[in-house]
Amino acid sequence: MDAPAHFPISCDVAIVGAGVSGCFIARELSRYRLEIVIIERDSDVCSGASKGNGGAVHSGANTEPNTLKARLCVEGNARFPSLAEELSFPLKTVGSLIIARNESEKPHLEQLLQWAQANRVPDCRIIDSAEIKRLEPNVKAVAALFAPTLRITCPHRFVFALADNAFENGVKFLLDTTVTDIEVRRGKVTAVITDRGRINAKVVINAAGVHADRIAEMAGVRDFDIIPRRGEYYVLDKRVQLVSRNIFPVPTKVTKGTCVFPSIDGNNLIGPNADIVDDRDDTSTSASVKEAIIRTVKQFVPSLPEGEIIAAFAGVRATSDSGDFIIGHTRVDGFINVAGIQSPGLTASPAIAEMVVNLVGEKLRLTRNPKFRPERKRPKRFADCSVEERKALIARDARHSRIVCRCEMVTEKEIIDAIHLGLGARTINGIKFRTRAGMGRCQGGFCRFRVAQILARELNKPLTEVTLRGRKSFLFAGRVPQLSTT
Numbered sequence: 001m002d003a004p005a006h007f008p009i010s011c012d013v014a015i016v017g018a019g020v021s022g023c024f025i026a027r028e029l030s031r032y033r034l035e036i037v038i039i040e041r042d043s044d045v046c047s048g049a050s051k052g053n054g055g056a057v058h059s060g061a062n063t064e065p066n067t068l069k070a071r072l073c074v075e076g077n078a079r080f081p082s083l084a085e086e087l088s089f090p091l092k093t094v095g096s097l098i099i100a101r102n103e104s105e106k107p108h109l110e111q112l113l114q115w116a117q118a119n120r121v122p123d124c125r126i127i128d129s130a131e132i133k134r135l136e137p138n139v140k141a142v143a144a145l146f147a148p149t150l151r152i153t154c155p156h157r158f159v160f161a162l163a164d165n166a167f168e169n170g171v172k173f174l175l176d177t178t179v180t181d182i183e184v185r186r187g188k189v190t191a192v193i194t195d196r197g198r199i200n201a202k203v204v205i206n207a208a209g210v211h212a213d214r215i216a217e218m219a220g221v222r223d224f225d226i227i228p229r230r231g232e233y234y235v236l237d238k239r240v241q242l243v244s245r246n247i248f249p250v251p252t253k254v255t256k257g258t259c260v261f262p263s264i265d266g267n268n269l270i271g272p273n274a275d276i277v278d279d280r281d282d283t284s285t286s287a288s289v290k291e292a293i294i295r296t297v298k299q300f301v302p303s304l305p306e307g308e309i310i311a312a313f314a315g316v317r318a319t320s321d322s323g324d325f326i327i328g329h330t331r332v333d334g335f336i337n338v339a340g341i342q343s344p345g346l347t348a349s350p351a352i353a354e355m356v357v358n359l360v361g362e363k364l365r366l367t368r369n370p371k372f373r374p375e376r377k378r379p380k381r382f383a384d385c386s387v388e389e390r391k392a393l394i395a396r397d398a399r400h401s402r403i404v405c406r407c408e409m410v411t412e413k414e415i416i417d418a419i420h421l422g423l424g425a426r427t428i429n430g431i432k433f434r435t436r437a438g439m440g441r442c443q444g445g446f447c448r449f450r451v452a453q454i455l456a457r458e459l460n461k462p463l464t465e466v467t468l469r470g471r472k473s474f475l476f477a478g479r480v481p482q483l484s485t486t
């Protein structure tokens with residue numbers, strides 16, 4: 001973790017928002033000799049839409065052609081295999097089926113095949129119900145568009161990998177820091193004002209997700225509105241294995257539809273919906289949406305066992321009023337928008353970052369940083385190792401023999417590494433999203449207290465100062481004297 005910040009700070013590039021867009025841009029800019037600061041109001045990176053999504057690296061087959069999001073989606077998808085190698089995050093190519101549930105939906109598949117061809121999505125074809133049965137025995141459909149290049153990843157570990165790599169290449173992260181104003185003088189951006197102090201910057205990148213229109217307004221260039229659309233997901237227990245590919249219905253004007261799909265960590269999930277919400281930061285879930293999602297999925301996966309749902313989460317999409325990504329210079333010199341980054345923003349992030357580096361290059365001289373290291377290597381998860389590999393890990397470090405999260409088999413050594421390597425976790429949720437401790441069937445019932453104890457010990461602070469997700473989310477008020485044994 002970085003040394004404490006002393007304000008005012010001066011930098012070349014200030015990035016507002018540490019989601020996948022901000023972190024990828026920071027990482028790509030760290031290839032050059034630049035002072036880069038990334039400002040995030042939350043206590044950790046990957047806290048907005050980048051946390052609450054389905055983790056699909058979309059093929060681009062169900063994205064409308066001749067849009068920026070379609071082009072950047074297909075370009076981004078192709079870059080994931082080498083990125084996963086370079087940055088040690090999990091990735092698997094599983095493919096997807098966009099299904100016609102009945103005869104009347106069949107003509108949509110022909111149109112989607114044309115979209116796929118226009119978007120240059122490789123190897124797409126329409127398959128019949130017999131082939132669907134062979135590929136996905138639990139799916140009921142009359143035909144489908146098969147797109148083999150859809151991949152799945154863990155969105156959290158992907159963004160943490162980008163942030164770690166940016167951090168290790170010299171990017172300064174200001175967490176728990178809210179941007180409150182943008183200073184513009186004589187038509188040029190000069191500084192970002194935050195609740196902790198001032199950051200002088202030559203270029204400011206607005207990657208603030210659902211709040212991007214408000215940040216643009218601070219700079220006096222609110223030329224678009226964000227329409228926040230919430231999507232809820234429901235996670236099934238690992239023993240329920242319904243599908244091995246992402247199964248989508250035909251898309252609507254606003255969403256790719258409610259689907260059923262495998263996660264990279266072995267769960268099947270159902271969702272999302274796409275409802276407009278008033279509160280952009282409200283990621284609550286509701287019984288009524290859950291029931292609607294179950295009803296929809298049962299139309300094409302009738303054997304869905306709804307009693308096996310173990311967790312729910314939601315994310316809010318930053319849909320722009322134009323419906324497309326908004327990436328580019330503005331009337332304020334040096335103020336760049338990376339806004340309206342709705343789905344498939346996670347997929348498109350490598351191509352978005354490349355595009356933004358070119359925009360920055362039009363404002364600042366970019367010279368290569370000879371110290372830049374593209375790799376961020378991390379070992380395989382203990383849970384994914386063979387018995388022999390586990391024995392070797394334990395022989396090397398006995399802390400691997402202490403299993404802290406039993407459901408997801410996370411060791412004490414992995415939790416310690418999550419605290420001390422790279423940007424480093426500071427909260428219980430920070431540990432959860434880096435290691436999966438607390439993401440299994442018991443949802444942290446067994447391990448949460450033990451994770452808190454390790455955090456307190458490693459960060460050298462009392463247990464009462466450990467938080468769930470930063471700020472004032474304390475879990476422990478103090479000791480109960482009558483029960484204390486130590």
Ligand SMILES: Cc1cc2nc3c(=O)[nH]c(=O)nc-3n(C[C@H](O)[C@H](O)[C@H](O)COP(=O)(O)OP(=O)(O)OC[C@H]3O[C@@H](n4cnc5c(N)ncnc54)[C@H](O)[C@@H]3O)c2cc1C
Nearest residue numbers: 017019020021041048049050056179209231315345346347
């Ligand atoms: C339900 C759902 C499902 C999705 N599924 C997929 C999928 O399967 N595949 C895919 O490719 N994409 C998917 N997406 C889209 C993808 O998640 C987003 O496109 C992507 O995460 C956007 O990243 P971002 O960095 O632009 O925004 P965010 O991740 O939202 O980051 C913006 C950050 O800015 C910070 N911020 C805001 N205001 C301020 C301020 N004033 N000061 C400081 N910081 C501030 C926020 O705290 C936040 O961390 C999905 C999205 C949702 C919501």
